Amino acid sequence: MATAQPGAAPAPRPLLSLSDVSVTFGGVKALKGVSFEVMPGEVHCLAGENGSGKSTLIKVITGVYRPDGEARISFDGEVYDHMTPVAAQAAGIRVIWQDLALFPEMSVAENIAFQEVVGGRPRRVDHGAMRETARKVLARLGTSLDLDLPLRDYSIARRQIVAIARALVGEAKIIFMDEPTASLTQAETNHLLDIVRTLSREGIAVVFVSHRLAEVIEISDRMTVLRDGRLVGVYPAKEMTPSRITELMTGRTFDANVRARSHGAAPAVLAVEGLTRPGEFEDVSLVVRRGETLGITGLLGAGRTELALTLFGMRRPHAGTIRLDGKPVRFRSNRDAIRAGIAYLSEDRLSLGLIQPQSIADNLVIASLGKVMTGGLISRRRKEGLVARWVGELGIKIGRQEDAVSTLSGGNQQRVAIAKWLATDPRLLILDAPTVGVDVGARAGIFDIVARLAAEGLAIILISDELPEVYYNADRVLHMARGRIVGEYDPRSVTLPELEAAVYA
Amino acid sequence: MLRRLQTQTTEMVLLAVIVAICLVLSLASDRFFTLVNLFDLANASAVNIIFAVGLLVVLIAGGIDISFAVAASVAQYLTALALARIGGGGWVSGLIIAGSIGILLGAFNAFLIHRFRIISIVVTIATFNIYFGLLMFFTRGVSIYDLPDWWTGKIILFERQMADGSWAELRLPVLVMALCVFATWALIRHTTTGRQLYAFGDNPEGARRFGISVAAMQFIAFGWLGLMAGIGGLVQAHYAQEVVPNALYGRELDVLAAVVLGGARLGGGRGSVLGCVLGVLLVAIVQNGLNLLGASPYAFRMIIGVIILVAITLSNAQIGKLFATRSEGRAAP
Numbered sequence: 001m002a003t004a005q006p007g008a009a010p011a012p013r014p015l016l017s018l019s020d021v022s023v024t025f026g027g028v029k030a031l032k033g034v035s036f037e038v039m040p041g042e043v044h045c046l047a048g049e050n051g052s053g054k055s056t057l058i059k060v061i062t063g064v065y066r067p068d069g070e071a072r073i074s075f076d077g078e079v080y081d082h083m084t085p086v087a088a089q090a091a092g093i094r095v096i097w098q099d100l101a102l103f104p105e106m107s108v109a110e111n112i113a114f115q116e117v118v119g120g121r122p123r124r125v126d127h128g129a130m131r132e133t134a135r136k137v138l139a140r141l142g143t144s145l146d147l148d149l150p151l152r153d154y155s156i157a158r159r160q161i162v163a164i165a166r167a168l169v170g171e172a173k174i175i176f177m178d179e180p181t182a183s184l185t186q187a188e189t190n191h192l193l194d195i196v197r198t199l200s201r202e203g204i205a206v207v208f209v210s211h212r213l214a215e216v217i218e219i220s221d222r223m224t225v226l227r228d229g230r231l232v233g234v235y236p237a238k239e240m241t242p243s244r245i246t247e248l249m250t251g252r253t254f255d256a257n258v259r260a261r262s263h264g265a266a267p268a269v270l271a272v273e274g275l276t277r278p279g280e281f282e283d284v285s286l287v288v289r290r291g292e293t294l295g296i297t298g299l300l301g302a303g304r305t306e307l308a309l310t311l312f313g314m315r316r317p318h319a320g321t322i323r324l325d326g327k328p329v330r331f332r333s334n335r336d337a338i339r340a341g342i343a344y345l346s347e348d349r350l351s352l353g354l355i356q357p358q359s360i361a362d363n364l365v366i367a368s369l370g371k372v373m374t375g376g377l378i379s380r381r382r383k384e385g386l387v388a389r390w391v392g393e394l395g396i397k398i399g400r401q402e403d404a405v406s407t408l409s410g411g412n413q414q415r416v417a418i419a420k421w422l423a424t425d426p427r428l429l430i431l432d433a434p435t436v437g438v439d440v441g442a443r444a445g446i447f448d449i450v451a452r453l454a455a456e457g458l459a460i461i462l463i464s465d466e467l468p469e470v471y472y473n474a475d476r477v478l479h480m481a482r483g484r485i486v487g488e489y490d491p492r493s494v495t496l497p498e499l500e501a502a503v504y505a
Numbered sequence: 506m507l508r509r510l511q512t513q514t515t516e517m518v519l520l521a522v523i524v525a526i527c528l529v530l531s532l533a534s535d536r537f538f539t540l541v542n543l544f545d546l547a548n549a550s551a552v553n554i555i556f557a558v559g560l561l562v563v564l565i566a567g568g569i570d571i572s573f574a575v576a577a578s579v580a581q582y583l584t585a586l587a588l589a590r591i592g593g594g595g596w597v598s599g600l601i602i603a604g605s606i607g608i609l610l611g612a613f614n615a616f617l618i619h620r621f622r623i624i625s626i627v628v629t630i631a632t633f634n635i636y637f638g639l640l641m642f643f644t645r646g647v648s649i650y651d652l653p654d655w656w657t658g659k660i661i662l663f664e665r666q667m668a669d670g671s672w673a674e675l676r677l678p679v680l681v682m683a684l685c686v687f688a689t690w691a692l693i694r695h696t697t698t699g700r701q702l703y704a705f706g707d708n709p710e711g712a713r714r715f716g717i718s719v720a721a722m723q724f725i726a727f728g729w730l731g732l733m734a735g736i737g738g739l740v741q742a743h744y745a746q747e748v749v750p751n752a753l754y755g756r757e758l759d760v761l762a763a764v765v766l767g768g769a770r771l772g773g774g775r776g777s778v779l780g781c782v783l784g785v786l787l788v789a790i791v792q793n794g795l796n797l798l799g800a801s802p803y804a805f806r807m808i809i810g811v812i813i814l815v816a817i818t819l820s821n822a823q824i825g826k827l828f829a830t831r832s833e834g835r836a837a838p
Contacts, residue, residue: 085716101711103704105774110700117697117704118715125695 015040015205016174021071023056030056034231036224038174041203043196045216048226049249049439050409054209058176062095063088076173092173100163102151109134109147112165137165141195157188164195174205181212185300186504193219213242225249250441259451260475260491263292269459270428275320280306281483293460295474297467297503303483304463305347308430312344313337343421347432353417354405361387361401363416368423390419394449411442430461447473467503471496479503515768519783523790530794537797540673550789551678552741554782556760558689559733561781564764566726567706567773568625572614572633573730574756577738579636580606584739585649585748593653603735611731615723640750649748657746678740685733690778702726706773763788766816
């Protein structure tokens with residue numbers, strides 16, 4: 001297939017071109033005169049923090065939102081003053097939403113070929129034709145799945161492939177992928193990136209929205225950066241570094257210096273020896289000292305979260321000892337662990353860490369209710385005091401204490417979740433994937449808090465599969481694989497690429 | 506083949522349980538496995554199965570309905586009054602009137618759910634009380650025995666005399682039931698509307714993004730159940746040969762239990778016509794068996810309760826998992 005190689009062929013015509021797009025919601029400008037261009041077959045990254053206007057832009061292109069008067073949209077030679085969802089679909093514009101919008105109870109075939117049962121009059125379903133459509137599209141992606149099994153039987157990574165396959169049904173010319181790798185492991189991500197390359201070779205343009213800057217640089221030809229609803233610029237991806245992108249997205253500079261220090265002399269807060277849960281982790285020994293941040297990394301499924309849950313008393317070890325301040329402890333439940341001074345920030349903030357519809361104040365005090373009780377009842381005054389103190393200390397941006405947690409941004413939600421645990425006065429804080437769904441700018445703020453807490457003497461375990469996070473923020477890094485600790489690294493004596501090579505090998 | 510079995514685990518397990526219970530009952534009672542008893546079982550289950558397939562559609566679309574059984578009573582009563590006014594009518598006019606009233610009552614539920622964004626269980630508990638209250642208020646609980654002859658006359662589809670001289674009869678309700686089951690199966694399996702109902706129940710937001718109309722889905726699901734309730738009401742009066750205002754009161758929970766037993770998921774997206782029919786049959790067979798064995802009717806209630814708990818605990822996901830690990834285990838070496 002003869003497609004324009006971006007950058008190589010002499011100035012091919014853009015597939016998609018938008019100019020002067022503004023969108024106003026009730027007086028607030030979500031987009032201010034943005035222009036955006038994608039070449040045929042190009043992999044283009046759309047970068048920006050939450051609220052920078054990325055999703056608004058995608059929704060303008062797909063016809064969900066109507067831009068203000070003067071905007072011009074041209075796609076594949078046609079000029080539109082605005083799109084409609086039907087016209088966008090017919091023209092070959094596809095979006096894979098972050099939540100995938102799939103139907104877990106329905107078969108793989110139906111999920112992929114669902115377009116065939118919508119629109120028009122009620123009619124007979126041609127199950128055979130749907131299976132055929134699904135099979136062909138999967139073959140194009142170089143995969144085959146059992147078409148008759150319900151989607152719920154498949155992993156997130158496979159569902160992602162089903163979502164891509166669905167987008168390819170019909171004549172797709174451009175596919176928008178919103179955070180496609182957010183819940184994938186490294187191997188699955190690599191497979192996805194291969195698929196993106198395949199699509200690009202077939203001449204299908206892919207617009208990639210991702211928080212993972214390393215993979216963005218690896219996969220993209222160019223990137224468009226948005227900040228506060230304005231266009232910052234369009235850049236060739238090859239010339240970018242993660243820190244440069246962060247700067248462009250936030251308008252601030254962040255120093256990416258290794259924070260590691262030595263804590264060899266400090267007393268051990270947690271000492272674990274030979275901890276084992278068959279099938280989850282084996283013979284894990286580690287020490288975390290006062291004021292130390294211990295990083296634990298490894299691929300998804302390496303047993304990191306299972307280990308954390310065991311330290312937090314939610315699972316019982318089959319063998320091994322846990323010592324807290326030198327004394328052996330045995331937790332019957334996480335209530336024992338909390339009482340002993342262990343706090344665990346769950347990896348799934350949305351469903352486990354915070355109770356979204358409840359207020360910021362209620363969420364913040366829920367783990368330390370004892371402190372706000374007087375005479376068996378919750379004292380409003382004490383509660384407000386406690387909440388105000390932590391909101392201030394962690395710099396959480398809130399409206400009123402009584403607003404629902406769901407009204408906060410990802411970064412501020414995470415701060416509430418951390419504050420909730422700090423309010424229990426822990427001696428050991430376990431942070432499991434603390435930056436999932438948190439903006440780059442806000443991430444730096446969270447790690448500043450982590451560094452400050454460590455400086456105040458808190459022992460911290462930082463679990464993350466994003467290597468730069470543990471590399472820059474931990475004092476020591478443990479590498480877990482298949483339930484075992486297979487390596488220990490000091491960020492001061494190893495480079496990030498060396499660490500990456502070791503973990504991804 | 507195993508794959509096919511795996512996607513229909515609930516149905517297979519139900520079928521196995523039904524076969525097992527039938528075997529036990531055949532051994533325990535010489536009256537169970539007779540044509541007379543089996544035909545009686547079919548005749549008596551027909552109305553519940555008609556209700557069940559209607560309710561199944563609502564469950565698949567992610568809703569629930571408590572009001573359909575009393576709605577069937579309302580349809581029954583109003584149909585009897587209307588037929589008296591037009592001078593008797595016949596099966597066609599009867600089905601049209603009862604079906605229309607049923608659809609109207611179902612559509613009223615859909616209207617409340619869609620217009621005011623109230624969850625279906627709350628709406629239908631309210632309409633359950635409204636429908637039943639109005640019915641009892643206006644009828645003062647008086648039954649109608651004076652029904653047109655075509656309505657109460659026994660219609661036999663198939664009969665055979667047994668050795669002891671008794672007659673085994675398959676009656677009209679079974680035919681109506683078969684048509685309703687077939688129509689529902691065709692609707693949910695083989696029309697685009699049916700697949701949209703599944704998708705809507707499974708992931709409403711995902712369905713909306715495909716341009717599926719939420720209102721249409723609600724009206725179709727509750728309208729279909731209303732239609733089945735109307736037809737079921739007509740058939741129930743035919744079978745009982747009378748219209749008693751509170752005859753169907755309480756039936757909603759029996760039917761709901763049977764449908765859930767048949768693998769339909771509260772919350773939407775899952776459920777099959779086969780499972781639904783098997784669910785009703787399982788309950789009916791257990792009841793029939795206990796009757797034949799002379800057990801107390803309270804024992805039946807208790808046993809059904811236990812069956813439902815066990816069925817939900819061994820929810821299809823888990824049974825599916827058992828199958829999956831076993832098949833993988835076999836493939837591994």
